[in-house]
Amino acid sequence: MSNLLKVSQLTKVFDPTTIPIEAVKDVDLELHEGEITVITGRSGSGKSTLLHLIAGLEEKTSGNIKFKDNDYDELTSSKITELRRTEMGFVYQFHYLLNEMSAEENVSLPLLLNNFNMNAAIESSRNILDLLGLSHRYNHKPSELSGGEKQRVAIARSLVHSPSLVILDEPTGDLDSSTSEEVINSLKNYVKDKKACLLIATHDENFKKISDQTLVIDSGII
Ligand SMILES: Nc1ncnc2c1ncn2[C@@H]1O[C@H](COP(=O)(O)OP(=O)(O)OP(=O)(O)O)[C@@H](O)[C@H]1O
Numbered sequence: 001m002s003n004l005l006k007v008s009q010l011t012k013v014f015d016p017t018t019i020p021i022e023a024v025k026d027v028d029l030e031l032h033e034g035e036i037t038v039i040t041g042r043s044g045s046g047k048s049t050l051l052h053l054i055a056g057l058e059e060k061t062s063g064n065i066k067f068k069d070n071d072y073d074e075l076t077s078s079k080i081t082e083l084r085r086t087e088m089g090f091v092y093q094f095h096y097l098l099n100e101m102s103a104e105e106n107v108s109l110p111l112l113l114n115n116f117n118m119n120a121a122i123e124s125s126r127n128i129l130d131l132l133g134l135s136h137r138y139n140h141k142p143s144e145l146s147g148g149e150k151q152r153v154a155i156a157r158s159l160v161h162s163p164s165l166v167i168l169d170e171p172t173g174d175l176d177s178s179t180s181e182e183v184i185n186s187l188k189n190y191v192k193d194k195k196a197c198l199l200i201a202t203h204d205e206n207f208k209k210i211s212d213q214t215l216v217i218d219s220g221i222i
Pocket residue numbers: 014015016021022023041042043044045046047048049050093
């Protein structure tokens with residue numbers, strides 16, 4: 001199976017004026033097309049930081065990241081942004097939906113950023129919302145949605161532009177167990193259909209059951 005992402009000896013030290021925090025320490029990781037990778041580790045062990053580094057949302061301190069043989073060190077920040085926009089979907093731990101926009105408009109954003117017209121973007125967004133059991137919530141704003149519904153809108157937004165790498169930070173934290181299983185099944189089907197790659201920080205045992213590899217990280221204060 002071909003290699004989509006390769007992380008070598010990746011380290012991130014947050015350096016506030018007081019005590020430096022080694023949030024990510026010497027992480028090695030390879031992701032292959034069609035595979036699901038789970039990251040676990042106690043709270044504060046660096047899971048979110050690692051995901052942000054991989055998505056190019058945070059600058060590393062040392063080590064190396066290659067996405068489809070593109071070395072981040074050799075890319076400008078606008079190239080990394082373009083890579084993220086076209087090739088990656090990201091679900092933040094705290095979902096970050098835009099409050100003034102409806103569910104379908106929130107989901108459309110990645111397509112609009114990739115120059116789709118509004119009608120096509122809304123149609124694709126509705127299809128993904130249907131897949132995640134939200135056909136009855138197209139026009140609801142985040143303040144009118146439950147925690148689990150917001151989480152599913154954020155997942156829909158991460159899939160709508162058919163990315164090759166989907167990065168999810170605790171995606172099922174607000175879901176009851178049967179909804180969580182349904183969401184996991186949709187994600188599993190997505191990976192199979194698109195030969196995509198899923199990288200998930202989670203404590204959800206249901207994800208561990210379907211994962212191809214699990215990385216346990218545990219770093220801390222220097
Ligand atoms: N911007 C920042 N500046 C300084 N320290 C930070 C920053 N962001 C994160 N940290 C620290 O880095 C460490 C790792 O944080 P991170 O959010 O990656 O952990 P996590 O494994 O995702 O935790 P959780 O399971 O609670 O979400 C923590 O000790 C955190 O306090």
